[in-house]
Every structure is written in C-alpha cells, then in structure tokens.
Amino acid sequence: MATTTTAVNACGAKIQLDDKDGALQDISGSSVAGNIELTTKLGDYKVFADGCTYRLACGKDGSISLTIVYTTDDSEGIGILKEWWDADYDDARSIQIDIPTGAGGDDSYTAEVYLESLSIPLTADEASPIMVAAEFKPNGCIDISQIAS
Amino acid sequence: MAIYRVHRKLNRGSGKPFILPGIYPALDKVLQPDMLETLIERGYVSVASTPPLAELPIMERHVSVLERMGITTIEQFVDADPKTLYRRLRLKKKDVIELRELLINEYLTLIEDGRGCCR
Numbered sequence: 001m002a003t004t005t006t007a008v009n010a011c012g013a014k015i016q017l018d019d020k021d022g023a024l025q026d027i028s029g030s031s032v033a034g035n036i037e038l039t040t041k042l043g044d045y046k047v048f049a050d051g052c053t054y055r056l057a058c059g060k061d062g063s064i065s066l067t068i069v070y071t072t073d074d075s076e077g078i079g080i081l082k083e084w085w086d087a088d089y090d091d092a093r094s095i096q097i098d099i100p101t102g103a104g105g106d107d108s109y110t111a112e113v114y115l116e117s118l119s120i121p122l123t124a125d126e127a128s129p130i131m132v133a134a135e136f137k138p139n140g141c142i143d144i145s146q147i148a149s
Numbered sequence: 150m151a152i153y154r155v156h157r158k159l160n161r162g163s164g165k166p167f168i169l170p171g172i173y174p175a176l177d178k179v180l181q182p183d184m185l186e187t188l189i190e191r192g193y194v195s196v197a198s199t200p201p202l203a204e205l206p207i208m209e210r211h212v213s214v215l216e217r218m219g220i221t222t223i224e225q226f227v228d229a230d231p232k233t234l235y236r237r238l239r240l241k242k243k244d245v246i247e248l249r250e251l252l253i254n255e256y257l258t259l260i261e262d263g264r265g266c267c268r
Contacts, residue, residue: 105187105190144158145167146160147162148159148168149160149163
C-alpha cells in the first residue's frame with residue numbers, strides 16, 4: 001500500500017468553547033493539549049459451546065479533556081471555565097475542536113458538554129505556568145463533521 | 150441548478166444545523182463558492198447525477214416534447230421557465246408546478262437555512 005501523504009499533526013488545531021452568552025470563543029491561544037475520547041458501550045458474554053467471548057454494542061459515548069494555561073484574561077480559556085463552573089455549572093455548553101486547523105474541509109468534533117472537573121495544580125517551586133486540566137462529558141453525541149463555513 | 154451529493158456531515162458553524170449526507174440542489178447558494186470548491190476537491194461533496202427524465206415513469210408522457218426542448222435531466226426541468234413548460238407540455242400552470250415539486254421532493258432534498266432540517 002502506498003505511503004500516506006495526508007498525515008497531520010495537532011500544532012494548528014482550533015479549539016472553541018461557548019462563553020456565558022453561548023457564543024463560541026477561540027481558546028486555542030491559551031490551550032496546550034487536548035484529548036478526544038470516543039467510546040462504544042459494550043456488553044460481553046460467553047457461552048458453554050466454545051471458549052470465546054462475544055460482545056454486543058449499545059450506544060456511543062465519549063469524553064473530551066483540555067489542558068489550559070492559567071491566565072488572567074477573562075476571555076481566555078481559564079476565564080471562561082472559571083465563570084462556567086462558578087455561575088453556570090449545571091448547563092451544558094458547546095465545544096468544537098477542529099483538526100488540523102479549522103479550514104474548509106477539515107475535521108470538526110463538536111458536542112454539547114458538561115464541565116465534569118477542573119483541576120488547578122499549585123506547586124511552590126514550579127516556574128512554568130500553571131497548567132489546568134479540564135474534563136468534559138457530552139450531553140448527547142460527539143458529532144464528527146467537515147468544516148463548511 | 151446544480152445538484153450536489155454530500156458524502157460527509159458538514160458543519161456550517163454559528164449553531165446552524167449540520168448538512169447531513171444526501172442529495173441537495175443549490176448547495177452553491179448555501180455555501181461560499183471557494184468553500185464548495187474545497188469540499189469537492191477533498192471528496193466530501195460531488196456533483197450528483199440524477200436519473201434521466203426518460204427513466205422516470207411520471208415523466209413518460211412528456212419525455213418526447215422535453216427532449217425536443219433540450220430538457221433531459223431533472224436539473225434542466227427544475228431550471229426551465231415554467232411558462233414555456235406549461236405551454237409546450239400543454240399542461241396547466243399548476244400542473245407544471247406540481248410536477249416540479251414532485252421531482253424535487255422525490256429526488257432532491259432541499260436545505261432549509263433555519264432549524265430542524267438537517268440534524
């Protein structure tokens with residue numbers, strides 16, 4: 001099989017998150033890492049007749065995590081997340097992650113998500129900026145589409 | 150009117166509903182020309198081919214006249230001037246409109262720009 005010529009990396013990924021007004025804000029400039037976990041709910045069983053395990057699939061699920069630089073501007077990633085958890089934690093918001101860059105035809109992962117956890121580690125002798133870990137769980141499906149706008 | 154086949158779910162942004170895989174007329178009126186070109190280049194959208202009018206039972210009695218008018222496809226029929234069509238086909242205006250709507254509903258999926266169509 002021919003070697004691929006279409007590999008991409010995540011250097012230019014575009015990450016957007018709803019602010020309190022429900023408008024997607026580009027937080028790529030204050031995000032350093034992310035992970036999109038796509039899962040299928042499986043149940044397994046084994047019968048007497050053979051030694052194999054069989055499975056049935058029942059629905060899709062997933063989770064999204066981001067690593068955000070702790071900054072002081074309210075419009076950046078941590079500002080939006082703090083406000084969300086503090087004032088609006090029980091509402092789902094939209095998240096959109098575009099790979100590789102958010103240009104026309106690029107992959108787009110979108111979901112309505114709840115903010116499940118926000119972890120802010122503090123270390124006295126660490127010179128690097130604080131890296132905040134945010135975990136999101138979708139309320140519904142994580143949609144995969146192509147950018148067309 | 151060009152007719153397009155959408156192969157992958159398309160995200161139009163700004164909370165607009167996705168365009169789901171299917172056949173759509175006038176996608177070029179919904180998407181910017183350069184965006185449509187990009188999506189076609191990347192294989193996510195293609196120009197659709199629909200069955201010729203001659204193969205559609207509901208068009209059987211009109212095919213010969215339409216062919217003389219140079220109309221052999223659904224796209225050409227939908228694009229044609231209704232007044233010319235009802236005169237040449239010896240139909241009432243409302244019958245041509247109904248035929249047009251039938252072809253669109255049967256073979257094409259219209260994109261609504263509002264909510265509730267595609268997601």
